[in-house]
Structure formats: C-alpha cells, structure tokens
Amino acid sequence: MCYTFRQCYLEVLMSCRIVPRVVLMAMFPLVLAGCPEVANVESIGGLVYARGYVAENPDAPRDEHTYVLKDLLMDVLIPTDGPAADRPAFLVMHGGAFTGGSRGRNDLVRYARRVASAGYVCFLIDYRLEGEAPPAPEQWNGVPLTATIHAAAVDARAALRYIRANAETYGVDPDRIAAGGASAGSVTAFNIAMYGSDTFQDDGPGFSVPPENNPGLDVSVAAVVDLWGGGSLAIGAFDANDPPVMMVHGTLDFTAGVSFPESLVTLDALNDAGIPVVYHLLPGEGHSAWDAKVDGKDLAELTLDFLELYLP
Numbered sequence: 001m002c003y004t005f006r007q008c009y010l011e012v013l014m015s016c017r018i019v020p021r022v023v024l025m026a027m028f029p030l031v032l033a034g035c036p037e038v039a040n041v042e043s044i045g046g047l048v049y050a051r052g053y054v055a056e057n058p059d060a061p062r063d064e065h066t067y068v069l070k071d072l073l074m075d076v077l078i079p080t081d082g083p084a085a086d087r088p089a090f091l092v093m094h095g096g097a098f099t100g101g102s103r104g105r106n107d108l109v110r111y112a113r114r115v116a117s118a119g120y121v122c123f124l125i126d127y128r129l130e131g132e133a134p135p136a137p138e139q140w141n142g143v144p145l146t147a148t149i150h151a152a153a154v155d156a157r158a159a160l161r162y163i164r165a166n167a168e169t170y171g172v173d174p175d176r177i178a179a180g181g182a183s184a185g186s187v188t189a190f191n192i193a194m195y196g197s198d199t200f201q202d203d204g205p206g207f208s209v210p211p212e213n214n215p216g217l218d219v220s221v222a223a224v225v226d227l228w229g230g231g232s233l234a235i236g237a238f239d240a241n242d243p244p245v246m247m248v249h250g251t252l253d254f255t256a257g258v259s260f261p262e263s264l265v266t267l268d269a270l271n272d273a274g275i276p277v278v279y280h281l282l283p284g285e286g287h288s289a290w291d292a293k294v295d296g297k298d299l300a301e302l303t304l305d306f307l308e309l310y311l312p
Helices: 005-018 021-027 106-117 146-165 184-194 232-237 260-273 299-310
Strands: 041-055 067-079 087-093 121-125 172-182 223-227 245-250 277-282
Touching: 041 106, 041 146, 067 106, 067 146, 087 106, 087 146, 087 184, 106 121, 106 299, 121 146, 146 172, 146 184, 172 184, 172 299, 184 223, 184 232, 223 299, 232 260, 245 260, 245 299, 260 277
Parallel strands: 087 121, 087 172, 172 223, 223 245, 245 277
Antiparallel strands: 041 067, 067 121
16 A cells, blocks of 8 residues: 555554554454465575675774675575566565674565566575674764665675676566665665665775676666665655655564654655655554565565566
C-alpha cells in the first residue's frame, strides 16, 4: 500500500489509542510464516566481485593504519527456467549495523531465492565492516561508523560494475538492475542510488581503484528496495530523477539510525522530491520482520510486485 507521512502517522495513532488490536490485525493482516523453499534456482557461491582496502592492524589508531587489499565475495542466484538473457538483476545487501552480518544469513538467502525464482538474477554481497577499519575520505572519518558506511557504498558500487561487466555471462539486462537490502544493507542501497556517480567511487586520496573493480562502468540502479532501513543519510541528494523506492517498516522498530520514525522522515523527503515510493507499514512489528505478510503477501511477493512495476 502507498502511504504518505500523514497516513502513516494516523495509522500509528489508531493502533496506539483508538482501534483495538484485533481490529488492526484485520485491517493490516500480518501473518507469520516462513518463506517457502524454491527449486528452480541455481546458486554460485564465493565469487570475487572486487577487492577493497582494509587495515592490516585494525586495532591500531586510525592515523597509524597501513592497508592491504582483501577479496570481496558474492553469491549469485540464477533462475533455471524462463529466458536465459536480458533478465532483470537484484543486488541484495545484508544488515548488521555495519559491524556484522554476512551474505549467507538464512532469512536473507530465503528471501533472495524467492525473488530469483520469479526470474531475477540475485547477487548477494559481503562488504567491508567496521572491525576491518576500512579507509575513507577525510569528510567520512569524523564520526564512528561513517568510514565503514562509505566503504560499504564503495563496495556496493563495485558490485554494480561487476554485474554490468559480466551481464552477458549471467544473462542480465544492464539497464534493469535494482538494489536493496535489510537495515544497513538498505541504507547502502539508498546511498548508491541517490548520490551522484562521483561519490563512493574509491576509498579516497591515495587509494587507487584496483583494475579488477571495473572502474569507469555505470553505477546507476533502476529501483531501490528498503527493508527496515532508511535513506536519512542520502536525503540531501534526493531529486526527481532518482529511482523509485519500496519501503517496509514496523511501527515498533526503534533501532538507532534506522527507526520507524526515521523512515517516515525519509518517506516525507521522497514525496517532497517527487520520487515514486511504495511504503508498506507493519503495525506492531519491530526490526527484522522477515516473516511478516501484508494483505496475504510475504516480503518477496511485495518486492516482486514493486520490481515488476518499475523493472518491466
């Protein structure tokens, strides 16, 4: 369902003060059920999509760091039926507050397999985390985690370039690539979709882009899928030319940096900028509501409805 800030606000007021919970559940059916397994998807694991700089001794003070390159890995989920060329692609990024998580999270993989089963080639990536102390330009070094947020976006854009460089291999249409994820992963999706192409291209002065990272290729995305994350870091870059966004958020999610109230700020900014947005409100749900259903549809089905609208 499409929401405005005002509609969301009114729904929350209703859930808190006026409408009994049993009626709310009838209005917004949220059913807990695991995503079904699928058979028509081939998995290719552990591919190196790029290389990124990490601190050789992460525990040393940042101004004393020396850096080495590490391999960045992805798994690819390929539908085994339907056309073998010109398929849409979906770059999927895990959550974990930029301090943990991985592309192999069971809930993330189940979700991506469901999307892949409908004909999308899904690319699940790992990106550099806070414990690796990745470098970043000076303006991204002043606040905890911001250097890692920058590095995650650099890695995600390297993944986009990998997909385009290998589009023929995976049967992907390079003009139909969506990006999304959960929590920190969706923050990263917003960053790479909304900021200009001159941002997040490298780790800053003194850090050349490895040639295997396919520098110079297009880093645009055609749509953004946000699962309980938010675009607050990218709001200043919003404009009417940015890609459409789907947002999913629980009303009881007060996770720092990606809370429900912050998602409403993002929603308001998207509407103000004239960016198409579909917002799915999850009354009574907190963070990581992987098993939620809205109007009988699970997260993968909601995602497919959105992607089929904007990646026809």
